[in-house]
Amino acid sequence: MLSSSVSPIRFGRILLTGAAGHLGREMRPRLKACCDRLRLSDREPMAPAADGEEAVVADLADRAAVLALLEGVDAVVHLGGVSTEQSWERIAAANIHGAVNLYEAARRHGVRRIVFASSNHVTGFYRQDQVISPRDPARPDGFYGLSKAFGEDLAQLYWDRFGLETVSVRIGSAFAAPKDRRMLATWMSFDDTERLFMAALTAPVVGHSIVYGLSDNATAWWDNTPARHLGYRPQDSSEVFRAEVEARQPVLDREDPAVIHQGGAFVRTGPFFEEA
Ligand SMILES: NC(=O)c1ccc[n+]([C@@H]2O[C@H](COP(=O)([O-])OP(=O)(O)OC[C@H]3O[C@@H](n4cnc5c(N)ncnc54)[C@H](O)[C@@H]3O)[C@@H](O)[C@H]2O)c1
Numbered sequence: 545m546l547s548s549s550v551s552p553i554r555f556g557r558i559l560l561t562g563a564a565g566h567l568g569r570e571m572r573p574r575l576k577a578c579c580d581r582l583r584l585s586d587r588e589p590m591a592p593a594a595d596g597e598e599a600v601v602a603d604l605a606d607r608a609a610v611l612a613l614l615e616g617v618d619a620v621v622h623l624g625g626v627s628t629e630q631s632w633e634r635i636a637a638a639n640i641h642g643a644v645n646l647y648e649a650a651r652r653h654g655v656r657r658i659v660f661a662s663s664n665h666v667t668g669f670y671r672q673d674q675v676i677s678p679r680d681p682a683r684p685d686g687f688y689g690l691s692k693a694f695g696e697d698l699a700q701l702y703w704d705r706f707g708l709e710t711v712s713v714r715i716g717s718a719f720a721a722p723k724d725r726r727m728l729a730t731w732m733s734f735d736d737t738e739r740l741f742m743a744a745l746t747a748p749v750v751g752h753s754i755v756y757g758l759s760d761n762a763t764a765w766w767d768n769t770p771a772r773h774l775g776y777r778p779q780d781s782s783e784v785f786r787a788e789v790e791a792r793q794p795v796l797d798r799e800d801p802a803v804i805h806q807g808g809a810f811v812r813t814g815p816f817f818e819e820a
């Protein structure tokens with residue numbers, strides 16, 4: 545964990561959604577270090593609240609519950625939602641209706657800023673031989689990526705119309721280590737994830753900014769120049785894992801759409817619908 549000296553700015557109350565999830569559990573102690581009170585929320589049970597924490601079980605699709613959840617909150621780190629290609633119904637409930645509920649509640653309670661966990665799957669249909677920036681048009685690789693593109697457009701609407709700021713972080717692959725050759729390009733360490741979230745929370749002026757979430761990897765498809773104003777400087781690199789990852793996966797099928805496109809296997813997963 546990084547020291548709290550990363551950011552000189554402390555918050556009153558931060559809301560962390562998706563707190564029971566993989567990234568939520570990693571970010572929980574790191575965010576606690578920069579606020580007086582950390583409100584944690586998920587629809588699944590979370591580890592019990594410690595001193596300075598409040599845990600609220602809530603479904604993002606429940607408008608009244610989300611309205612109550614945002615009361616007294618200064619800033620939100622919004623990680624909650626469906627995080628893979630699943631049925632349209634589940635994605636719509638959490639990532640479309642849930643996102644609208646969260647933004648509307650944030651507006652009504654005067655929240656200043658949201659850090660939105662968007663995804664590289666907003667642009668998953670670009671090829672791996674293209675270097676793109678947050679200014680390039682969306683090319684979602686499934687319903688999941690499409691729902692994150694909606695979240696970004698929602699953030700733009702709430703900035704343009706209501707002055708609610710958002711940093712949409714198109715996270716690559718935030719795991720302890722890259723799991724395959726693709727993730728050598730998309731990987732973001734947990735320490736760099738913390739650095740990026742802190743930059744997103746504390747940069748003085750962000751409006752609605754979009755940034756890709758990746759470490760300082762040797763191979764990369766994303767140029768974050770349009771987001772330089774955030775001041776994010778990744779310190780880690782996937783290169784230390786390269787030999788081991790390449791040894792595990794020495795051959796790639798270059799006819800495979802998952803090898804050709806940035807979204808990897810997401811480009812050939814789904815679409816899924818609930819049984820009628
Ligand atoms: N980990 C990554 O590499 C990565 C990459 C790109 C984007 N993201 C995004 O970052 C966020 C966190 O990712 P993660 O890897 O921790 O995912 P995760 O699936 O482990 O965590 C998501 C959490 O959201 C909760 N959730 C789902 N639907 C909900 C609902 N309707 N109401 C309330 N809570 C609900 C889940 O219970 C879960 O705890 C997600 O929004 C994901 O789309 C993650």
Ligand SMILES: O=C(O)[C@H]1O[C@@H](O)[C@H](O)[C@@H](O)[C@@H]1O
Binds near residue numbers: 665807
């Ligand atoms: O592209 C990736 O590697 C990651 O993209 C994120 O959006 C997903 O939540 C995660 O499950 C994937 O592993």
